[in-house]
Amino acid sequence: MLTRHERLLRLERHVRDTGIARNDDQVRTLERFSPEFRERHIETRCSGDLVAVDTFFVGTLKGVGKI
Numbered sequence: 724m725l726t727r728h729e730r731l732l733r734l735e736r737h738v739r740d741t742g743i744a745r746n747d748d749q750v751r752t753l754e755r756f757s758p759e760f761r762e763r764h765i766e767t768r769c770s771g772d773l774v775a776v777d778t779f780f781v782g783t784l785k786g787v788g789k790i
Contacts, residue, residue, distance in 0.1 A: 731756050 725733070735753055738745055745753070767773050781790040 728756055 731753055734749070737743070783789050
């Protein structure tokens with residue numbers, strides 16, 4: 724028996740070769756296992772269009788203050 728990933732790759736090859744239409748669940752599953760889907764990036768018009776900052780409070784140190 725093949726692994727799930729190998730079965731999905733075989734299904735993708737079969738669909739490409741025969742032209743069978745896939746349903747939405749099959750497409751979502753194939754996209755989830757696809758390297759292109761995992762390595763997506765966001766394109767912006769110029770730098771600074773999209774900014775995300777993660778911050779958290781660690782504590783306070785004597786002589787330094789809040790960190």
